[in-house]
Amino acid sequence: MSKTNGQEQMPAYSEAVSSGMYAKRSGLLGKYDNVRKFWEDENTRLFLRPYLQEAIERARHQMRRLRIIDLGCGSADGYELLSGIRYRDADLHQVEVEMLSPDVLGLYKGVDLNQDLLDQARGIYGDNPKLVFQQVDFTQGFLAKDQDGPYDLYFTSFGTFSHHNDDETAIQLLCDIAEGSRGPTLVVCDWLGRYSYEWQSLWTEQPEQLKNMDYVVSYIYNQEERARKRDSLQHLTLRLMSREEAEHIIGEASRRSGAKMQVRGFFDRSIFTGRHMDTGEYNPQAKPLRQAVNAIHETNHRANLEELIVDYVPKPGFPFLNDYYEGLQMAWNTLVKYVIELLDSYDEQNRVFRYEPSPVPATYPRQLREMMKRMRMIVESVGWLGNGLPRENIIEPQLGYALRYLMNTMQQAQGCGHGLVGVVEIQGREKPMRQ
Ligand SMILES: C[S@@+](CC[C@H](N)C(=O)[O-])C[C@H]1O[C@@H](n2cnc3c(N)ncnc32)[C@H](O)[C@@H]1O
Incomplete structure (x- = not known):
């Protein structure tokens, strides 16, 4: 091998850095910190496990594979979350068994408004023909024109249902799901919890006066960076939700559509560990x-x-x-x-x-x-x-x-966590589902 000088060898390192895979990873900060991995993802999986199992069995009895749509899929984190649900906590000698195995899944369709995130999702999963992605606005009645529905599971994760800033669009979405469904259908609604301690300053006795919060995505930075970037940070408008308000929205959708909509379960995710506990943005007394x-x-x-x-x-x-x-x-x-x-x-x-x-x-x-x-x-x-x-x-x-x-x-599923997750079952009309 011929000798090279140090400079000539540097492209190999530069290539590794630009791949993103060479970055220092730590569970102490950032989107995929330890709380996300070991508490939030896992708790959501434990909560969803019986419902996913039920949907899989229902499809299996009809000799079908499961069809899932992830509304506001981002870079398809929801797919990762769902495909990590295990049948049960495996005994020590067993190799773990994931529920959503390739033979069970018929289609996972991820829809989102953000093209960059969709590109990222395609970059990760684009070579799997069962995973498709499409740019849509889920507040604009897109289901009527959707070619791939109906689905067994209409899924949202990590506060995405809170992007319905106007309850009317959430109600309409549930009505559209009921309209297209051909049998029992599950909808996972994931909101921001109204009474999370991290935004105690926003607690109010008149929730109708403060439906949406101004949500700043400052938590991904450490304290110094946060202070430096304070004025340039992006803000989101997100619906705060209590269980009572969620039940009202679901009840209203059921009344308007004439379809039976049954709340199967709710749970509070991240009660003292929401992301804004560390920033103190909305509660100066919150500890990190x-x-x-x-x-x-x-x-x-x-x-x-x-x-x-x-x-x-x-x-x-x-x-x-x-x-x-x-x-x-x-x-x-x-x-x-x-x-x-x-x-x-x-x-x-x-x-x-x-x-x-x-x-x-x-x-x-x-x-x-x-x-x-x-x-x-x-x-x-x-x-x-x-x-x-x-x-x-x-x-x-x-x-x-x-x-x-x-x-x-x-937890009492009242909206006291960073997230309030609800599972709704819609009794659609009994018509044959597509294969
Ligand atoms: C909180 S993120 C969650 C992303 C992903 N589901 C996850 O669990 O990491 C909310 C996602 O909803 C998308 N979104 C917001 N409003 C939307 C809309 N009206 N139509 C479609 N997607 C929307 C955003 O682009 C973003 O990817």
Whole structure:
């Protein structure tokens, strides 16, 4: 091989940089941070699992494959989300089984108004003939002219239904789905939660006076960049939604279309961990809890668990919300403090607790007791390992899953998370579906 000078070798590195695949990746910040990966995507999957399974089985009984439309698909993150839904939590010896296997999927159609995002989606999935993308405005009655419908699942993710700034367009969309459907059809509506703590300043007793919020996408930058770019940042107008308002919209669509529309389930996603907890844009008292949860899920990174402590500041005039958040905060903080105590008392050399950690009172909520007991078992089981950074790589992420479990089991689906997700079943007319 002939000798080259250093400069001649640089194009190889430049090529790697321009591919984007050479970028430093971290779960501590950005769109795909750890909370997105380990909490939001996974929680949404757990919530959607029974509904997707039902839709797959319904199609299978009719000897069909599943047809999905993702409204506001962006770069097709929704496809990734759906195709990551597993049949069940696999036993240790099993290889995981994803529900939306290639033999099950007939069509995933992603529609969006943004050409750049559609190009990105085509760049990733363009060689799969079952995935098609089209530029449409979903507020403009496009379904009447859509050649690929009807679908088994009308899907939205991560607040996309909040782009219906006028309830009329949301109602019309549901009516159009009912009009075209040929059997039971599922619609996943994903809104911004009206009563998320991260925008406590926007809570109001008259929701009809403040339907949409001015939403600034500042969270993808770190604090300094945020401050620097403050005036040039783009803003979105997004509908804030409570469960009551969502039910009203669905009820209105059912009345107008004459189709039966049944709410199958709602859930609050990201209760203390919404993206704007870290920016404090809409609640100066919010603590950067998302950052703190990102840290406990970061590999090889030792987090300061004190940063996980929630300090909820009540808003006068909202006793039902204050009581709810106080209860959550108590459970969350109790678990965090208990784990701090476990770590403090554990003696790695002798593989025992130096002093007996506090007892778990029987009066605590069931899920909190369960998670406290579990965390004790985890510290005892792996605290002595030494190899592989057990605190950073096992105990802290397990605390993350325990907190996630608390939030999932204590959520009341009222719009108290960053996202409010609803599944609606529309009873369409029984006509043969296309293959
Ligand atoms: C919050 S992003 C979600 C993107 C993607 N579904 C995800 O989960 O990451 C909202 C998406 O809706 C699209 N969108 C907003 N208004 C729309 C409209 N009227 N018609 C079609 N797409 C729209 C945006 O371009 C954007 O891609």
